[in-house]
Amino acid sequence: MKEKDFNTIDEYIANQDKMFQKRLHELKQIILEVSPLQIQEKISYRIPTFWRNGNIIHFAQHAKHIGLYPGPEAIKVYKEKLVNYKTSKGTIQIPNHHPLDKSLIQELVRFNIERLENKVLSRQDEHTTK
Template sequence: MWTCPSCERSFKRKNQPHSCIAVHSVDDYIDQFPETGQARLQELRTLIRQAAPNAMEKISWNMPTYVQNGNIVHFAMQQKHIGLHVGVAAVKAFEDELANFNYAKGTIHLPHAQPLPKELIQKIVHFNIDLKLNQ
């Protein structure tokens, strides 16, 4: 185990890349990025909130998380993309529509160089809400 001397979080690998900034709200999370990143994250946040108006918004695993009868979606800013964490079932269900994106193990990479696939994101959020309701 390795403990980061700045944030005191423990990791399995030495010098594990991570964000030492402790965020307590989605606003805090978004505010830590440059303006262009903030705009993109706010756009994604709005899409998720429109698709899941009854979902609770919180920070979990140091990233924005939306919960309605369980976790429905998380997102995290990366250097070249936003990781949209939707779960294995959602990725499998929308595999054909995700042909133009990199994805693996329940996470879709939304490249910064491409517009957000608004309709697809909202369909995936609705899928996850229905999935949680039927579990």
């Protein structure tokens, strides 16, 4: 079956199984609470994406878990806090029966906002010192 293309995160959530929708809305709010004015919502790779100076975090609902995609740098830095989750290079699997860890998710988001902001600032420094 061909995956449906979505235009917004809310549309993505509305098209998920009803038993997951409340949890996905909760995840969206957890992410936006970090910096709602600075984060752009969009769909990238057909999944919800939060962006500012680059991809901050993606998520996707799967049959048995939510895939949270903060990128490989965040996984390395927060490795010890992620021992209770299945992870891979840039992915965290949050089982559907586990509560969302608000503080951990927000730490990951803050980390990526800061990391991407530092990237922008270092590029600006490179241009001003040339």
